[in-house]
Amino acid sequence: xxxxxxxxxxxxxxxxxxxxKRVGTTVYLKMENSQxxxxxxxxxxxxxxxxxxxxxxxxxxxxxxxxxxxxxxMGLPATIVIPSSSPELVVQRLQDQGATVKISGKVWDxxxxxxxxxxxxxxxxxxxxxxxxxxxxxxxxxxxxAAASLGPDxxxxxxxxxxxxxxxxxxxxxxxxxxxxxDVPIIAMETDGANCFNTAVKAGRLVTLDDITSExxxxxxxxxxxxAFEQSQRKDLNIISELVSDQQALHxxxxxxxxxxxxxxxxxxxxxxxxxxxxxxxxxxxxRLPALLRxxxxxxCGGSSINMEQLANLKHxxxxxxxxxxxxxxxxxxx
Amino acid sequence: MQNQQPLHVASxxxxxxxxxxxxxxxxxxxxDSSQxxxxxxxxxxxxxxxxxxxxxxxxxxxxxxxxxxxxxxxxxxxxxxxxxxxxxxxxxxxxLGVPATIVVPSVTPDLTVERLRDQGATVVVHGKAxxxxxxxxxxxxxxxxxxVFISPFDDxxxxxxxxxxxxxxxxxxxxxxxxxxxxxxxxxxWGDVPVVAMETRGAHSLNAAVKAGELVTLPEITSVATTLGxxxxxxxxxxxxxxxxxxxEVVTDQDAVAAVERFIDDxxxxxxxxxxxxxxxxxxxxxxxxxEEGKLAEPLGGPVVVVVCGGNNISVxxxxxxxxxxxxxxxxHQAGPA
Numbered sequence: 128x129x130x131x132x133x134x135x136x137x138x139x140x141x142x143x144x145x146x147x148k149r150v151g152t153t154v155y156l157k158m159e160n161s162q163x164x165x166x167x168x169x170x171x172x173x174x175x176x177x178x179x180x181x182x183x184x185x186x187x188x189x190x191x192x193x194x195x196x197x198x199x200x201m202g203l204p205a206t207i208v209i210p211s212s213s214p215e216l217v218v219q220r221l222q223d224q225g226a227t228v229k230i231s232g233k234v235w236d237x238x239x240x241x242x243x244x245x246x247x248x249x250x251x252x253x254x255x256x257x258x259x260x261x262x263x264x265x266x267x268x269x270x271x272x273a274a275a276s277l278g279p280d281x282x283x284x285x286x287x288x289x290x291x292x293x294x295x296x297x298x299x300x301x302x303x304x305x306x307x308x309x310d311v312p313i314i315a316m317e318t319d320g321a322n323c324f325n326t327a328v329k330a331g332r333l334v335t336l337d338d339i340t341s342e343x344x345x346x347x348x349x350x351x352x353x354x355a356f357e358q359s360q361r362k363d364l365n366i367i368s369e370l371v372s373d374q375q376a377l378h379x380x381x382x383x384x385x386x387x388x389x390x391x392x393x394x395x396x397x398x399x400x401x402x403x404x405x406x407x408x409x410x411x412x413x414x415r416l417p418a419l420l421r422x423x424x425x426x427x428c429g430g431s432s433i434n435m436e437q438l439a440n441l442k443h444x445x446x447x448x449x450x451x452x453x454x455x456x457x458x459x460x461x462x
Numbered sequence: 463m464q465n466q467q468p469l470h471v472a473s474x475x476x477x478x479x480x481x482x483x484x485x486x487x488x489x490x491x492x493x494d495s496s497q498x499x500x501x502x503x504x505x506x507x508x509x510x511x512x513x514x515x516x517x518x519x520x521x522x523x524x525x526x527x528x529x530x531x532x533x534x535x536x537x538x539x540x541x542x543x544x545x546x547x548x549x550x551x552x553x554x555x556x557x558l559g560v561p562a563t564i565v566v567p568s569v570t571p572d573l574t575v576e577r578l579r580d581q582g583a584t585v586v587v588h589g590k591a592x593x594x595x596x597x598x599x600x601x602x603x604x605x606x607x608x609x610v611f612i613s614p615f616d617d618x619x620x621x622x623x624x625x626x627x628x629x630x631x632x633x634x635x636x637x638x639x640x641x642x643x644x645x646x647x648x649x650x651x652w653g654d655v656p657v658v659a660m661e662t663r664g665a666h667s668l669n670a671a672v673k674a675g676e677l678v679t680l681p682e683i684t685s686v687a688t689t690l691g692x693x694x695x696x697x698x699x700x701x702x703x704x705x706x707x708x709x710x711e712v713v714t715d716q717d718a719v720a721a722v723e724r725f726i727d728d729x730x731x732x733x734x735x736x737x738x739x740x741x742x743x744x745x746x747x748x749x750x751x752x753x754e755e756g757k758l759a760e761p762l763g764g765p766v767v768v769v770v771c772g773g774n775n776i777s778v779x780x781x782x783x784x785x786x787x788x789x790x791x792x793x794x795h796q797a798g799p800a
Contacts, residue, residue, distance in 0.1 A: 136474050136475075136476070137472070138474065139471040139473065139474065139497070141496065141498055144577070144580045144581060148580060158474075158496050161474040161493055162474075165730065223479045223480075223483065224479060381778070384732060384778060385777040388495065388500060388731060388732035388733065388774075388776065389730060389732070390732065429730075433730065435726055435727055
């Protein structure tokens with residue numbers, strides 16, 4: 128795929144000895160946290176905005192940050208519309224990135240309606256957070272990169288990703304098709320309470336969740352995109368939908384910070400929990416993955432909406448339900 | 463992965479908005495924290511191991527026949543227990559498919575030994591200080607034909623390997639940087655671009671040498687930045703100061719550890735205090751001061767590049783301990799409930 132003017136980088140693919148030890152097969156981490164905007168989102172958004180005259184986006188999270196960065200690099204104006212419930216820190220970060228921040232309405236739906244209106248009236252490019260073929264095409268580049276890093280002799284046994292609205296999932300499916308790896312299973316991780324993909328897969332149709340009750344707010348789409356659901360129904364693909372608790376996602380964030388020295392969001396922690404909370408082993412036990420698994424490719428999607436204080440708050444909030452003690456996160460669950 | 467490919471990765475280079483804001487000038491981060499094994503060390507050690515350690519490599523045979531195994535640093539008053547070099551060597555050997563024996567002093571933390579073993583290395587614990595380990599390592603090489611001694615420090619091939627970092631910068635940056643900031647000093651020469659070489663007080667062997675105008679041996683390493691902990695810099699490093707515009711600057715342990723903490727929030731990466739010393743050039747206003755003193759241009763002709771060298775030997779708990787030990791705010795209690 129040719130991308131005339133892209134803003135993402137070829138991220139490192141690192142072997143994690145600690146994770147490999149836990150799973151019993153080599154684990155490769157695609158470090159999307161090291162993208163210029165701090166998450167994988169810049170791949171798709173950079174691709175989507177190629178022909179733009181100006182950008183409008185309704186995400187105060189990682190998509191908004193990526194949109195603002197792409198606009199700044201292209202010398203385009205960016206308007207990010209966010210609801211009044213957004214923290215001051217978010218406003219500040221977007222402004223630092225050169226974006227105009229507009230506060231509209233109380234909840235995301237209000238802000239999004241305003242963003243769509245601006246796109247219409249001002250002729251701006253609307254950047255959806257996850258539902259656009261150009262976004263998926265941009266995201267797909269990470270699989271091509273991983274394939275190039277692994278070399279012709281290595282094919283992964285599975286790809287592990289987090290699913291929010293399904294943008295990354297659609298991108299990874301396309302990426303696997305691009306390199307001829309459609310038979311590689313995708314393990315699609317969500318948290319309980321932000322499980323719109325899992326609910327749809329189980330129901331066999333799109334389902335809109337009443338509420339997002341998980342702390343993994345970046346996974347918090349109430350309905351997964353149509354395309355992601357369609358992919359889950361394809362017989363030539365093997366997409367395995369799995370859930371972890373918020374505690375397991377948090378435990379994964381903490382373990383990853385100690386062992387790999389990178390702080391990621393809860394949303395990303397959901398994917399990491401596939402390794403740290405034994406989901407891979409469980410799938411092997413259930414014969415849904417082969418016992419002798421080829422290397423595991425984990426997409427570390429990154430995310431900027433986290434700091435040490437928030438991590439401490441999450442620990443405090445989720446602590447009462449923890450079954451392990453304060454320091455257990457430094458020990459492997461499986462030895 | 464093939465042996466001909468380098469063992470390091472071309473690490474990400476990205477602008478940091480929080481650090482740009484802090485410095486008042488564009489700051490780019492060269493994220494060597496995302497190298498395999500977590501630190502920049504793999505660049506030099508990987509290159510060295512690939513050149514001398516690959517089975518059947520003619521370079522390897524010739525080097526051994528000429529007997530030019532690198533000499534260890536002469537003086538180390540306190541062992542560097544960081545093990546970043548050992549990790550890099552163990553990883554390199556595993557990738558190259560050759561066995562590795564890593565000799566470490568008895569003060570090396572168990573966790574470090576375990577990590578080395580996880581990389582497939584045989585770990586020999588010998589002696590109290592790194593000097594003893596080095597001597598034992600050299601004896602092992604003498605007694606075992608075909609073994610190669612990998613110096614943790616100053617082999618010319620290590621320097622050659624580290625120069626890959628500047629080559630990457632030259633490819634990635636459209637403009638020449640205004641300054642390059644490093645912990646300690648490595649080969650980072652890019653024309654006349656000034657290098658700001660950061661150390662912590664108590665591990666300031668380069669600064670002491672620069673001030674004295676000759677090589678100086680520190681009586682003791684007292685800083686918590688143990689991976690900077692060379693009591694004496696090498697001739698080569700010192701020579702670089704004569705050839706190239708280098709500003710040697712010293713910060714406190716408190717500055718370095720506070721920088722580590724702010725860096726997690728700003729860039730979501732946890733680094734060792736040794737790396738924190740470089741970050742403190744921004745967070746503690748060293749760059750601004752150098753500009754005020756007229757040593758660095760104002761405005762700088764290009765962005766500042768901070769080399770984030772990384773390092774393995776840090777966890778949230780260790781950071782908390784360091785804060786406590788250094789009397790930093792928030793160091794008195796664990797973050798969050800127990």
